[in-house]
Amino acid sequence: GAVVSQHPSRVICKSGTSVKIECRSLDFQATTMFWYRQFPKQSLMLMATSNEGSKATYEQGVEKDKFLINHASLTLSTLTVTSAHPEDSSFYICSAGGGQGYVEAFFGQGTRLTVV
Amino acid sequence: GDSVTQMEGPVTLSEEAFLTINCTYTATGYPSLFWYVQYPGEGLQLLLKATKADDKGSNKGFEATYRKETTSFHLEKGSVQVSDSAVYFCALSDGGSEKLVFGKGTKLTVNP
Numbered sequence: 001g002a003v004v005s006q007h008p009s010r011v012i013c014k015s016g017t018s019v020k021i022e023c024r025s026l027d028f029q030a031t032t033m034f035w036y037r038q039f040p041k042q043s044l045m046l047m048a049t050s051n052e053g054s055k056a057t058y059e060q061g062v063e064k065d066k067f068l069i070n071h072a073s074l075t076l077s078t079l080t081v082t083s084a085h086p087e088d089s090s091f092y093i094c095s096a097g098g099g100q101g102y103v104e105a106f107f108g109q110g111t112r113l114t115v116v
Numbered sequence: 117g118d119s120v121t122q123m124e125g126p127v128t129l130s131e132e133a134f135l136t137i138n139c140t141y142t143a144t145g146y147p148s149l150f151w152y153v154q155y156p157g158e159g160l161q162l163l164l165k166a167t168k169a170d171d172k173g174s175n176k177g178f179e180a181t182y183r184k185e186t187t188s189f190h191l192e193k194g195s196v197q198v199s200d201s202a203v204y205f206c207a208l209s210d211g212g213s214e215k216l217v218f219g220k221g222t223k224l225t226v227n228p
Contacts, residue, residue: 104209109159
């Protein structure tokens with residue numbers, strides 16, 4: 001199957017700083033990627049759809065200015081959590097479709113963000 | 117909108133026991149259905165999938181059948197192992213998009 005790599009796997013940052021998370025499709029091109037957030041012991045909630053070469057589409061209730069998404073190439077999408085606060089601490093996961101021939105999405109390893 | 121309702125856990129079984137995790141869905145179109153598994157501290161891995169009614173997805177001893185008449189996609193395994201301990205998510209995608217709607221997840225613990 002297709003491989004999606006997410007980096008970093010863990011990050012601890014101070015309150016008020018910004019953190020960037022990268023999501024790469026390693027062996028295929030992804031015009032669309034998705035960013036999810038997972039709260040402890042809860043399901044994954046879609047935050048936004050990242051579109052290569054255009055603006056991301058955010059789900060209702062997600063702050064665009066806080067969660068900046070950039071999809072500058074066909075293999076890389078980034079999520080930047082700006083001015084992070086402790087309530088932003090969570091597990092963030094990206095996914096991408098595998099391209100032609102795949103109906104399923106492939107997920108990165110996830111990033112555990114802790115804001116102190 | 118589309119939604120997935122999944123049996124809530126946690127579920128605790130002994131090794132070699134039979135597993136069923138119920139999943140039902142609502143969708144406006146003809147969705148593809150998936151089961152994903154998440155091991156502690158990791159991302160999601162596709163366990164199995166089905167793209168149309170009556171399809172049976174299977175992998176690693178797990179099975180699920182796409183039942184359109186009951187809008188269900190229940191996960192089953194005849195004999196679980198300790199290594200199956202994980203969180204299992206039922207999900208759907210609709211309209212050909214890879215955007216997924218997830219159930220709440222079911223944590224499975226298998227004891228030796």
